Each structure stands twice: as C-alpha cells, then as structure tokens.
Amino acid sequence: xxxxxxxxxxxxxxxxxxxxxxxxxxxxxxxxxxxxxxxxxxxxxxxxxxxxxxxxxxxxxxxxxxxxxxxxxxxxxxxxxxxxxxxxxxxxxxxxxxxxxxxxxxxxxxxxxxxxxxxxxxxxxxxxxxxxxxxxxxxxxxxxxxxxxxxxxxxxxxxxxxxxxxxxxxxxxxxxxxxxxxxxxxxxxxxxxxxxxxxxxxxxxxxxxxxxxxxxxxxxxxxxxxxxxxxxxxxxxxxxxxxxxxxxxxxxxxxxxxxxxxxxxxxxxxxxxxxxxxxxxxxxxxxxxxxxxxxxxxxxxxxxxxxxxxxxxxxxxxxxxxxxxxxxxxxxxxxxxxxxxxxxxxxxxxxxxxxxxxxxxxxxxxxxxxxxxxxxxxxxxxxxxxxxxxxxxxxxxxxxxxxxxxxxxxxxxx
Amino acid sequence: xxxxxxxxxxxxxxxxxxxxxxxxxxxxxxxxxxxxxxxxxxxxxxxxxxxxxxxxxxxxxxxxxxxxxxxxxxxxxxxxxxxxxxxxxxxxxxxxxxxxxxxxxxxxxxxxxxxxxxxxxxxxxxxxxxxxxxxxxxxxxxxxxxxxxxxxxxxxxxxxxxxxxxxxxxxxxxxxxxxxxxxxxxxxxxxxxxxxxxxxxxxxxxxxxxxxxxxxxxxxxxxxxxxxxxxxxxxxxxxxxxxxxxxxxxxxxxxxxxxxxxxxxxxxxxxxxxxxxxxxxxxxxxxxxxxxxxxxxxxxxxxxxxxxxxxxxxxxxxxxxxxxxxxxxxxxxxxxxxxxxxxxxxxxxxxxxxxxxxxxxxxxxxxxxxxxxxxxxxxxxxxxxxxxxxxxxxxxxxxxxxxxxxxxxxxxxx
Numbered sequence: 114x115x116x117x118x119x120x121x122x123x124x125x126x127x128x129x130x131x132x133x134x135x136x137x138x139x140x141x142x143x144x145x146x147x148x149x150x151x152x153x154x155x156x157x158x159x160x161x162x163x164x165x166x167x168x169x170x171x172x173x174x175x176x177x178x179x180x181x182x183x184x185x186x187x188x189x190x191x192x193x194x195x196x197x198x199x200x201x202x203x204x205x206x207x208x209x210x211x212x213x214x215x216x217x218x219x220x221x222x223x224x225x226x227x228x229x230x231x232x233x234x235x236x237x238x239x240x241x242x243x244x245x246x247x248x249x250x251x252x253x254x255x256x257x258x259x260x261x262x263x264x265x266x267x268x269x270x271x272x273x274x275x276x277x278x279x280x281x282x283x284x285x286x287x288x289x290x291x292x293x294x295x296x297x298x299x300x301x302x303x304x305x306x307x308x309x310x311x312x313x314x315x316x317x318x319x320x321x322x323x324x325x326x327x328x329x330x331x332x333x334x335x336x337x338x339x340x341x342x343x344x345x346x347x348x349x350x351x352x353x354x355x356x357x358x359x360x361x362x363x364x365x366x367x368x369x370x371x372x373x374x375x376x377x378x379x380x381x382x383x384x385x386x387x388x389x390x391x392x393x394x395x396x397x398x399x400x401x402x403x404x405x406x407x408x409x410x411x412x413x414x415x416x417x418x419x420x421x422x423x424x425x426x427x428x429x430x431x432x433x434x435x436x437x438x439x440x441x442x443x444x445x446x447x448x449x450x451x452x453x454x455x456x457x458x459x460x461x462x463x464x465x466x467x468x469x470x471x472x473x474x475x476x477x478x479x480x481x482x483x484x485x486x487x488x489x490x491x492x493x494x495x496x497x498x499x500x501x502x503x504x505x506x507x508x509x510x511x512x513x514x515x516x517x518x519x520x521x522x523x524x525x526x527x
Numbered sequence: 528x529x530x531x532x533x534x535x536x537x538x539x540x541x542x543x544x545x546x547x548x549x550x551x552x553x554x555x556x557x558x559x560x561x562x563x564x565x566x567x568x569x570x571x572x573x574x575x576x577x578x579x580x581x582x583x584x585x586x587x588x589x590x591x592x593x594x595x596x597x598x599x600x601x602x603x604x605x606x607x608x609x610x611x612x613x614x615x616x617x618x619x620x621x622x623x624x625x626x627x628x629x630x631x632x633x634x635x636x637x638x639x640x641x642x643x644x645x646x647x648x649x650x651x652x653x654x655x656x657x658x659x660x661x662x663x664x665x666x667x668x669x670x671x672x673x674x675x676x677x678x679x680x681x682x683x684x685x686x687x688x689x690x691x692x693x694x695x696x697x698x699x700x701x702x703x704x705x706x707x708x709x710x711x712x713x714x715x716x717x718x719x720x721x722x723x724x725x726x727x728x729x730x731x732x733x734x735x736x737x738x739x740x741x742x743x744x745x746x747x748x749x750x751x752x753x754x755x756x757x758x759x760x761x762x763x764x765x766x767x768x769x770x771x772x773x774x775x776x777x778x779x780x781x782x783x784x785x786x787x788x789x790x791x792x793x794x795x796x797x798x799x800x801x802x803x804x805x806x807x808x809x810x811x812x813x814x815x816x817x818x819x820x821x822x823x824x825x826x827x828x829x830x831x832x833x834x835x836x837x838x839x840x841x842x843x844x845x846x847x848x849x850x851x852x853x854x855x856x857x858x859x860x861x862x863x864x865x866x867x868x869x870x871x872x873x874x875x876x877x878x879x880x881x882x883x884x885x886x887x888x889x890x891x892x893x894x895x896x897x898x899x900x901x902x903x904x905x906x907x908x909x910x911x912x913x914x915x916x917x918x919x920x921x922x923x924x925x926x927x928x929x930x931x932x933x934x935x936x937x938x939x940x941x
Contacts (some may be wrong), residue, residue: 165866166862166865166866167864167865167866167871167873168861168862168864168865168871168873168876169865169873195858197858197862198858198861198873198886198889198890198891199890199891200874200888200889200890203890232858233856233857233858233859233861233862234857234858234861234886234890234891235891430844434933437933442647443647443648444609444611444612444646444647444648445647447582447612447647447648448580448582448611448647450581450582451580451581451582451583452579452580452581452582457581457582459581459582459583459612460614462582472612472648474614475612475614476612476613476614476617476648477612477613477648477649514933515933516930516933516934519848519851519928519929519930519933520930
C-alpha cells in the first residue's frame with residue numbers, strides 16, 4: 114500500500130530546489146499581495162492542464178506554446194486582473210510578462226509559465242507587473258536577509274499573492290519514498306468563485322523533486338486533475354484562465370519514473386493527495402459557504418456516470434440551499450440525480466445524509482427528522498447516493514449556497 | 528402574416544367548451560386552493576410533453592399510458608404534494624385519482640390526465656383528493672348558482688389551485704382565425720422554482736377549440752414547447768413532474784388541420800404566443816427575482832447552439848448575481864458563452880446590456896458606466912450576445928439570483 118507523510122506547514126517551497134515569492138506591485142487597489150513568482154533552481158519537467166472555456170486568456174495561448182519546451186523553470190502569476198478579452202494587446206502583455214520573468218531569473222522565455230486571475234476585460238497595468246517581477250526576483254535571488262530566504266515563507270507569500278476572493282491561502286505538501294529516495298510533493302492553489310467541473314477551474318501550482326519522464330507526468334496529471342480539480346464545483350461557472358501546472362525537478366535523485374509500476378503508483382498516491390487537498394480547500398472556501406459537502410455517488414454503471422451525477426447534485430442550487438437551510442429534503446437530491454443523464458433505477462435508489470438513510474428503495478426511508486437535521490450541525494457533511502444499478506463510484510466536493518454567495522457576487526465590482 | 532388578438536382577462540376557460548374549477552381540499556396546510564379540475568364538454572384531441580428526469584412521478588406513467596387514448600376530456604391537478612418517490616402505492620394513488628375524476632365527470636378513466644406538484648416523497652392524502660375532486664366536479668357540473676358558472680372565473684380558480692411557491696397565477700388567452708372560423712387558445716401554468724431547460728419544467732395546460740389532427744398537434748406542441756418552456760430557466764433544476772398538456776376540442780368548426788399550410792401556421796403562431804407568455808410568466812415569477820432577463824443569442828452556427836448558449840448564460844449564477852447587483856460585468860456573460868460548448872469566435876464576440884454595447888470584437892467596448900448601470904433600473908432587461916460566427920438566433924428567458932432565492936429555498940420545509 115502506497116503511503117506518505119503530510120508535512121506540517123507544508124507548501125510548494127517545501128520541495129527541495131523550489132523557491133517562491135509574493136509581492137504587492139499595485140495591480141490590486143488594496144495593498145494585498147498581487148504577484149507571485151515560483152522558481153526551480155534546476156530544469157524541471159512540466160505538465161499542465163488548461164481551461165476548456167472557448168473565451169480564454171492569452172496567457173493560456175502562451176502557456177500552450179511554452180509547454181512544448183522540454184524543460185521549465187518559472188511560473189509567474191498575478192491576481193487582480195485576468196488579462197482576458199484583451200485581444201492582441203493582451204497577448205503581447207502576456208508574452209512580455211513571461212519575457213521579463215525569464216530575464217529576471219536568468220532563464221529562457223519558453224521555460225516560463227504565465228498566469229493572470231481577476232477581472233475580465235481590462236488591460237494589465239504593465240508598469241506594475243514589471244515592478245512586481247523585479248521585486249519578487251530580488252527576494253528570491255539577491256537578498257539573503259529577506260524572509261524569503263526561508264523557502265517555506267516564500268511559498269506562503271506566493272500562496273497569498275495569487276488569492277482573489279479566497280478567504281484563506283491554499284497550500285499542502287507531503288513526503289513519500291520513490292525507489293528508495295525521499296520525494297516531496299507540494300502545491301498552492303487559488304479559487305473560490307467561478308469554480309466548475311470543466312478543467313481545473315482555478316490556478317493550482319504543484320512542484321516535486323521526483324524524477325519523472327515528461328510524458329508520464331502528463332498522463333498522470335490528467336488523471337489526477339480528473340479526480341481532484343474536475344471533481345469540485347462551487348457554482349457551475351468555468352473560469353477563462355483555469356490552469357494546473359506541475360513542475361518536477363528531479364532533485365530527489367530517484368531513478369526516473371518512465372512507466373507504470375511500483376514507483377509510479379507510489380508517486381501517484383502522493384500527487385493525488387496534494388491535488389485533492391488543494392481542490393477540497395477551494396470547495397471549502399466556496400464563496401459565502403457555511404457547509405463543506407462531500408457527495409459520494411455509488412452503484413453507478415461507470416465512473417464517468419458517477420462523476421457526472423455527483424457534479425449535477427453538487428451544482429443543484431436547490432440541493433445547496435437545502436443544506437444551507439438545514440433541510441433534509443432528500444427529494445431534491447433524487448431529482449438532481451434523475452436529471453443528470455445517467456443510468457439509474459429509481460426504485461433501487463438510496464440516499465443518506467451523513468449516516469442517516471433518508472431515501473430507501475426509491476421512496477422515503479423511515480428516519481428521525483431531528484437526527485437527520487442534526488447532521489447539518491457539522492460544518493462538513495457527506496451526501497451519499499446509491500444509484501442501484503452498477504458498481505462504479507466517484508466523489509465530488511462542493512459547498513452550500515448562502516445569502517453571502519449572492520452578496521459577494523452581486524457586490525463584486527467590475 | 529399570421530396575427531391574433533390577446534383577450535383581456537383571458538384564461539384556459541376562455542376557450543369554448545372548456546370548464547374548470549379550483550378548490551381547497553386540505554392537501555396544503557394553509558387554506559390555499561390545492562386541487563384543480565379542467566373539463567372539455569366534448570371529446571378533445573390531446574398532445575403532451577413530460578419531464579425527462581429519470582426520477583419521475585407515477586402520474587407521468589399514468590399520463591403516458593392515457594395519452595394513447597384517441598380522445599381526452601379531463602385534467603386533474605393537485606398542488607402541495609408531488610406524489611413522487613412514492614413507489615407502487617404512489618402509482619396506485621395516481622390511478623385512483625384519475626379514476627375518481629373520470630367517475631365524477633362521467634368520462635372514461637383513460638380520457639383523464641392526472642398531475643401532482645409539491646413536496647417529494649410523501650404519500651398523497653387520498654381522502655382530501657377524493658373530497659377535492661367531488662367538490663370541483665360539483666362546481667363545474669351541478670351548481671348553476673356557483674361563481675364557476677362564469678367559465679372565466681373557473682379558469683382563474685384552477686390557475687390559483689395549481690400554484691406552489693408561485694406569487695401570481697399564470698393565465699393567457701388569444702383569438703385568431705383559422706380557415707374562416709374564430710379559434711381561441713387559452714392556458715394556465717404554474718412554476719417558480721425547479722425551473723430548468725429539460726422539458727416543460729412545470730405544469731402548463733393549454734386548451735383550444737381548434738379542430739386539429741392529433742399527430743399534427745403532437746409535432747406542433749413539441750416545437751412550441753422547445754421555443755417556450757424549454758427556453759426558460761430559473762435555477763437549472765428540472766422537476767420530476769413537469770408536464771405540458773394541450774387539449775383541442777374542435778368546437779370552432781374549422782376544417783381540421785391535418786398538415787402544414789396556412790391554417791397550420793395561423794394556429795401555430797397563436798399557440799406559440801400562449802406557450803411563450805406562460806413560460807415568460809414563470810421566469811418572471813422566478814423565486815426571489817428582482818429582474819426579468821431576456822437573453823438573445825445571435826450569430827450562432829445553428830439554432831440548437833444558440834439555444835444551448837442562451838441557457839448556459841441564463842443559468843450562470845455569476846451572470847444572475849451580477850444583474851441583481853446592477854453590475855455591468857460583461858466578462859461573466861462572455862465566460863458563460865465560452866463554456867457553453869458551442870462554436871464561437873472570441874475575437875468577433877459582441878455583447879449588449881439593453882442598448883449599451885459593453886463588449887466589442889472580443890474586448891471591452893468603450894461605454895459609459897452610468898448609462899450601462901442605468902439599464903438595470905428597468906425590471907425587464909435584455910442581454911444580447913453575438914457569437915460572430917453564423918446567422919442562427921434564439922431567445923431565452925430567466926430572472927436574476929437574489930438573497931430571496933436563497934431564503935425561499937433554504938426555508939422551504941420538507
């Protein structure tokens with residue numbers, strides 16, 4: 114059985130050879146951090162997944178091009194402005210941002226990934242971006258007195274610098290053994306609104322010192338994203354800039370993972386933990402949420418159907434408001450499953466709120482209303498749905514729908 | 528050009544030979560009306576569309592069977608209880624409800640449609656249902672002193688008796704000429720929550736005295752529902768009991784419509800107006816809504832893509848909260864279009880709030896913020912999106928997302 118240790122205070126810079134910084138350069142009106150730089154001391158293999166939204170940021174265009182480079186060194190990410198719907202000038206800005214980060218860190222431009230998150234339809238303030246890159250690079254490279262010289266602290270700053278409506282930074286790191294060597298996997302993420310099933314739906318950056326061949330990393334990341342970032346939803350909206358990037362710099366010195374097998378599985382379990390924890394933090398931080406909801410769908414014909422059914426339930430405003438209202442209204446869960454477009458047998462369906470069975474063989478189960486309502490006393494609740502037809506299962510994470518979701522999104526100003 | 532007159536105070540009983548009643552029989556805790564009966568004096572052709580939700584009410588099973596009957600006479604509908612997830616007993620209850628209505632009105636059981644709306648997972652109180660059917664039948668048949676003897680009043684009562692969280696009854700009637708004869712089309716509907724694109728997503732009953740062959744009525748209704756009830760959305764949730772039924776009793780004496788042609792088109796325009804008006808009333812009555820939103824998608828490759836794109840925009844919580852917040856945040860509209868899975872050219876996209884163009888050729892248009900925000904001073908607003916790729920268009924109706932939507936659905940008790 115593959116296993117790993119979760120590192121206390123872990124972040125992306127828990128990974129050997131990974132440095133980071135976060136600065137305020139003026140993109141945001143407030144004095145919050147708004148630009149992050151992540152740097153690998155040595156060449157790293159990279160894999161990435163991007164938004165499937167057809168209206169996408171030019172940063173996605175640049176990153177798709179740069180992903181062809183055999184090695185990578187830098188990720189630069191600003192918050193406060195999504196550089197989206199900005200046309201040719203936006204594309205030039207994204208290229209300049211990558212070029213400046215490359216120059217500041219002494220790497221090639223194609224070794225840089227560039228990301229932007231925030232308001233759509235405004236041009237990046239490039240003077241701020243230039244200043245921010247310069248400051249962040251100095252923190253990493255030239256100032257041994259800086260707090261950044263504690264690598265952990267740099268990861269924390271970067272995690273804060275990529276936040277928009279997030280209420281807390283999202284960071285995690287684990288250690289495991291691969292081929293007799295200690296391997297670390299750490300990551301940071303941002304996202305609280307515009308979270309939906311199509312692709313990562315936010316920014317997440319993961320680093321590891323594991324040695325792994327680029328094609329293997331690519332297919333592994335795709336599956337890992339499916340089970341993590343593509344299994345969370347806050348509001349069904351897919352962002353235009355969603356990006357997941359993993360950098361693997363090989364400093365652990367393990368024999369490079371080049372195909373399936375024991376090392377592959379060992380590393381995959383650690384990677385899945387990191388991506389799922391980051392994904393769950395995003396769902397937990399869902400705008401205005403009062404409950405974190407785990408939706409388990411079992412008894413499905415295929416994993417794909419269980420996944421789709423779980424997302425349909427997790428996206429249902431009626432289910433989400435029922436949880437907020439502490440209402441064990443299981444009919445809304447059954448109705449959402451019924452419209453998910455998956456195979457099921459209504460007369461074999463069972464639903465549980467926490468441990469309390471509320472729907473049994475297609476009808477109302479006999480249950481104690483007080484006990485069912487008490488499930489909502491916990492901030493973390495699990496809804497389990499058995500479709501009664503097959504053996505496949507999937508888990509999806511979301512949050513409830515509250516007055517504050519409406520407030521946050523009605524008052525967010527263009 | 529096909530034309531028609533809208534009748535003042537019009538309802539389903541504006542149609543010659545159509546009678547209705549609405550009574551309180553105790554299904555609802557309150558003293559609100561909760562059972563409606565609609566009756567055609569003579570045999571009528573019928574067409575119907577039902578929910579595609581796989582968890583559906585046994586009333587749907589009964590109606591699918593009865594739809595095979597060549598003629599129909601009665602619709603019986605209760606509010607306050609959906610008779611869904613009620614298993615074999617629920618199916619028996621639905622059959623009994625139809626049989627009782629048939630007996631009370633002196634028609635065959637297979638000439639009856641039976642509908643239920645309200646809470647899921649509870650058995651119908653059949654003693655109440657029996658009493659309600661008896662009372663409603665008496666009002667229609669045996670009591671010339673009753674207000675119901677004014678046919679219009681009976682339609683109004685029926686429209687109120689099918690309401691659940693609706694804040695106003697939904698009724699409309701029009702008159703047109705078909706083959707030299709005056710033809711009336713009238714309808715009533717209910718629905719405010721659980722409104723979504725898959726099928727009718729509520730109950731709507733339409734009657735006409737037009738003579739029309741059953742297969743022609745069937746295909747005409749399918750297209751009409753696509754352009755009306757399948758083009759509204761409140762929250763993306765599809766109910767388990769959604770039903771649209773049209774009864775055509777032929778009393779207008781026109782030569783029966785048996786295929787495409789002038790009479791077909793004349794009648795179709797009137798039918799479309801009735802179904803669209805009822806559909807728009809449902810969207811307007813969306814739970815907690817403060818704005819009624821018309822989404823026009825043009826420049827699409829196909830009508831199907833324009834339709835899908837419109838629904839994706841109309842279902843986006845970010846778009847709906849932006850309208851509530853009076854925020855001309857067009858990026859959310861563009862992002863929703865981008866994830867709709869339809870062909871578009873981002874660099875050719877244009878978006879208007881009312882008359883104010885806010886996105887031009889894929890980027891921000893120069894517009895006056897005050898003027899854009901003033902669009903939200905109207906309760907009725909139109910969002911127009913040009914996908915810049917083809918010539919197809921579609922119109923979708925929805926409402927905004929407010930604190931009150933959350934309140935209504937969090938506090939609705941099982």
